[in-house]
Amino acid sequence: MNASPYLLEARDLQIRFGGVVAADGVDLAITEGRNLAIIGPNGAGKTTFLNICTGWIKPSRGRVAFRGRDITRMAPRKICRIGIARAFQHPQLFTEHTAIENMLIAASARSGRQNPFIDMHNLPERGEMMHLLDMVGCADVADRMVVELSEGQRKLIDIAIALAMKPALLLMDEPTSGVASAEKFQIMDILVKTLAEAKVTAVFVEHDMGIVENYADEVAVWSGGKVQFKGTPQEVLQHPEVIRDVIGGEVA
Amino acid sequence: MTFPRRAILPAILVAALALVPILAPFLQVVLIFALMKGIAVLGVTVLLRAGQVSFGHALFFGIAAYAGAFLAASPFDDLVLLVLAGLVASAVTGLVVGLFVARYRGIFFAMLNLAFSMIFWSILEKFYYLTGGADGLRQPRPTVLGMAFERGPFEDILYYVALGLALLLGWFVIRFLGSPIGQLFQTVKTNETRLEYLGISPRVALIKGYVLSAALCGVGGVLMATAQGIVTPSYAYWVRSGEMVFIAVLGGAGSVAGAFAGSIAYELVRTYAAAFAGDIWQLLLGAFLLVIILFAPGGLVGIYNSLFDRARRGTSGSGKRETGVPAKSAEVRS
Numbered sequence: 001m002n003a004s005p006y007l008l009e010a011r012d013l014q015i016r017f018g019g020v021v022a023a024d025g026v027d028l029a030i031t032e033g034r035n036l037a038i039i040g041p042n043g044a045g046k047t048t049f050l051n052i053c054t055g056w057i058k059p060s061r062g063r064v065a066f067r068g069r070d071i072t073r074m075a076p077r078k079i080c081r082i083g084i085a086r087a088f089q090h091p092q093l094f095t096e097h098t099a100i101e102n103m104l105i106a107a108s109a110r111s112g113r114q115n116p117f118i119d120m121h122n123l124p125e126r127g128e129m130m131h132l133l134d135m136v137g138c139a140d141v142a143d144r145m146v147v148e149l150s151e152g153q154r155k156l157i158d159i160a161i162a163l164a165m166k167p168a169l170l171l172m173d174e175p176t177s178g179v180a181s182a183e184k185f186q187i188m189d190i191l192v193k194t195l196a197e198a199k200v201t202a203v204f205v206e207h208d209m210g211i212v213e214n215y216a217d218e219v220a221v222w223s224g225g226k227v228q229f230k231g232t233p234q235e236v237l238q239h240p241e242v243i244r245d246v247i248g249g250e251v252a
Numbered sequence: 253m254t255f256p257r258r259a260i261l262p263a264i265l266v267a268a269l270a271l272v273p274i275l276a277p278f279l280q281v282v283l284i285f286a287l288m289k290g291i292a293v294l295g296v297t298v299l300l301r302a303g304q305v306s307f308g309h310a311l312f313f314g315i316a317a318y319a320g321a322f323l324a325a326s327p328f329d330d331l332v333l334l335v336l337a338g339l340v341a342s343a344v345t346g347l348v349v350g351l352f353v354a355r356y357r358g359i360f361f362a363m364l365n366l367a368f369s370m371i372f373w374s375i376l377e378k379f380y381y382l383t384g385g386a387d388g389l390r391q392p393r394p395t396v397l398g399m400a401f402e403r404g405p406f407e408d409i410l411y412y413v414a415l416g417l418a419l420l421l422g423w424f425v426i427r428f429l430g431s432p433i434g435q436l437f438q439t440v441k442t443n444e445t446r447l448e449y450l451g452i453s454p455r456v457a458l459i460k461g462y463v464l465s466a467a468l469c470g471v472g473g474v475l476m477a478t479a480q481g482i483v484t485p486s487y488a489y490w491v492r493s494g495e496m497v498f499i500a501v502l503g504g505a506g507s508v509a510g511a512f513a514g515s516i517a518y519e520l521v522r523t524y525a526a527a528f529a530g531d532i533w534q535l536l537l538g539a540f541l542l543v544i545i546l547f548a549p550g551g552l553v554g555i556y557n558s559l560f561d562r563a564r565r566g567t568s569g570s571g572k573r574e575t576g577v578p579a580k581s582a583e584v585r586s
Contacts, residue, residue: 054449080451092446094439105439108432109450116428120435165450 004068007032007169007201008053008084013062015048022048023059024225030169035195035202037216037233039209039246044222046205047089050171053203054086055079066169085167089174089205091158093146099157100142103129106164129164135194136160152179152187159191163198170195172204176211184208188215209247213237221246258560262509269415273408280411282523283516284479287414289499290515292472294425295465296500297511301429302461303441304357307493308365309469311349311372312342314488316470317477318376318383321391324478329394331413335474342470343463350462354455369488376485388484391477407479414475421468422508428464429508437461469496498537502544504551513552 006029013026022045030036038046051057053064055076064072071079080086094102107125123129133139136156141149146157155175162170175191176184192215195202206212212219212233219236221229223245229236236242255263269287272279292313299306316338323329323337353364376383383389393401396409428434436457439447444454477483486492495518500506503514521540525533548555 075453076448077451077453080449086449088445092443092449094442094446096438096442101435105432105435106450108436109447109452111432113432116424116431116433118432119427119430120432121430123432161446161450 004065006030006065007067008203009065009068010049010053011063011065013049013052013059013064015045015052015057015059017048021045021225023052023062026062026222026225026227028220028227028230030201030203031218032168032201033199034217035192035204035215036218036220037212038203038205038220038222039207039212039236040222041246045225046222047173049222050086050173050203050205053079053171054084080165080167083166083168085162085165085170087155087159087162087170087172087175089177091146091151091154093154093158093161095147096145098143098145099133099138099149099153100126100129102146102157102161103133103142103164106161110165132160132163133157135163135190135197137190152183155179156187156190159194163194163200166198167200170200170202172202174205174207176206176208184211185214191215209237257564258557261556261560266415266419270412273411280407282519284407284411284414285476286516286519287411287418287512288472288475288479289496289519290472290512291414291418291421291475292469293496293499293503293511293515294421294508295468295472296496297503297506297508298425298429298461298465298468300500300506301438301441302458304458305362305497306353306365306465307362307490307497308367308369309465309496310488310490310492311365311369312346312466312469313473313476313492313496314369314372314376314483314485315345316342316473317483317487318389319470320474320477321389321483324391324394325389329392330398331394331396331410331478334394334478335413335417335471338470338474339467342473343467346463346466346470347459350459350466354458354462366490366493369493370490373485373488373490376488383485386485388482390482391480393481394478410475410479414479417471417475418512421471422512425464425468425508433460498541502541502551504553507551507553510551510553513556517552 008030010026010028013023015023026049038049040046048057052059055071055074055078058073062072063070066082066084069082071082094105097105104120104123104126107123107129108120111125130139130142133142136159138153138156138160141153146154149157159172159175176187179187188211216233218230219233220227221236221242229239229242237247269283272283295312296306296309319337319341320334323334349368353361356364377385393403393406396406401409429438436447436452437460440454440458447454447457473487477487499514499518500511502518503510503512521537522533525536529536544551550557
């Protein structure tokens with residue numbers, strides 16, 4: 001039973017890398033259906049937070065719960081299986097395969113089929129995987145090797161693979177970094193629409209304030225190993241301290 | 253369904269292999285060893301598809317051969333039972349060893365495999381009263397489905413058993429590699445992080461393929477011992493493991509057809525080079541592999557594929573390179 005009102009809840013997280021404090025008593029809660037952007041200076045610990053939430057790194061103190069269930073010490077593969085998927089700053093794809101094969105591998109992982117006489121290309125999920133590629137605007141490159149595709153296309157396929165796991169929560173690390181400015185908003189339009197259709201809540205680390213302002217429902221400002229502010233984009237992005245310390249502009 | 257043109261030559265070669273005992277019996281001994289080694293090399297090939305090289309797979313070759321030899325000396329001395337015993341012994345050993353080695357990758361994986369095989373080799377050498385030490389064990393000729401055969405007919409039967417198993421296991425490995433479980437196993441080579449984030453343990457995925465690869469080596473080993481009528485510790489020696497990797501690269505690393513093409517080429521070169529240039533046959537083999545690595549990294553199967561593509565482009569008259577090939581795996585590795 002889910003006793004927690006939050007989809008994901010981090011309490012009192014602490015982790016250090018040598019002398020660097022990436023998280024020092026962090027509390028952050030994510031509400032289902034509310035896309036959260038995490039902003040902050042480079043090296044502040046934003047990606048570390050995603051790593052902790054997906055089990056890649058274990059915090060020295062604190063607790064992470066997903067739908068009220070403690071996942072702090074779980075392996076990434078187990079966390080993935082209960083509904084948290086991850087897309088990466090540098091797309092994590094199977095480089096010797098085509099886009100649709102990458103999707104079918106994800107479908108294979110999800111289904112857990114062990115029959116060695118089924119051809120992966122004939123999986124019943126093929127239509128669903130093509131639909132996901134179509135949703136992220138990559139259906140036309142389905143049969144191309146992923147190494148031949150642009151960074152933007154690879155990022156979208158990385159996200160589509162994560163969505164193939166039918167997660168409730170998708171964690172994305174800078175989904176528009178390395179993408180041409182002209183493509184950024186196009187990609188985010190597709191992405192937010194796809195997430196809404198798939199009923200997936202998203203947490204994304206982002207440096208582009210235009211993206212944050214337009215596509216996040218909530219914003220958390222991560223600085224000095226803590227969440228300094230959390231609120232709507234309008235509240236947070238106009239806060240004088242955020243403008244001065246994170247955005248780097250003049251306070252009006 | 254149309255028969256793919258690329259498969260015409262391999263089909264002719266298989267038909268020719270089937271006719272060897274009738275039309276070219278002088279090649280039968282060389283080719284029976286080539287087929288049996290080819291089955292074992294298939295095991296190494298499976299691992300190469302996950303990006304891992306083992307310098308210790310002779311362990312499974314040897315353990316199955318000794319399992320078969322022990323069984324052949326018992327009342328259960330039928331060829332079918334021997335092959336099954338070899339398969340089970342090597343698969344179980346593969347599971348046990350796999351639990352350890354699947355934690356490691358690259359050079360550590362290769363050397364740990366080597367270490368396990370050399371431990372087994374030492375046991376075979378030292379436990380003389382059980383294994384016959386360096387002299388090995390003589391393996392009596394088994395029955396086939398309960399029927400006893402003289403040497404000549406038995407060798408013919410064994411040849412066709414080896415050919416049949418080579419085809420069956422080759423087909424099975426192609427199906428396995430194309431299946432979801434086989435594809436997940438192969439992604440260990442390209443992205444373990446993504447695999448973990450798809451809810452799959454890369455270690456478990458690797459173990460599954462490792463057990464298959466051990467079982468294949470085992471089938472090759474038990475057949476070889478049956479053909480030779482004797483098993484010695486050399487079955488598990490590191491040179492045998494190196495030979496398997498050598499043949500896999502020669503045929504086309506990661507290619508199922510390449511395992512057999514490489515094995516046949518290797519045995520033919522070895523036999524005839526040894527006959528005509530007794531002192532330098534290893535040098536000739538080494539030079540042969542060097543040429544393959546430098547000029548045809550896709551191995552013998554890669555050479556065949558590129559010649560086939562060139563011929564097809566020539567006959568189509570376009571002279572253009574084909575585009576839109578969906579996956580290189582489909583072309584180079586079948």
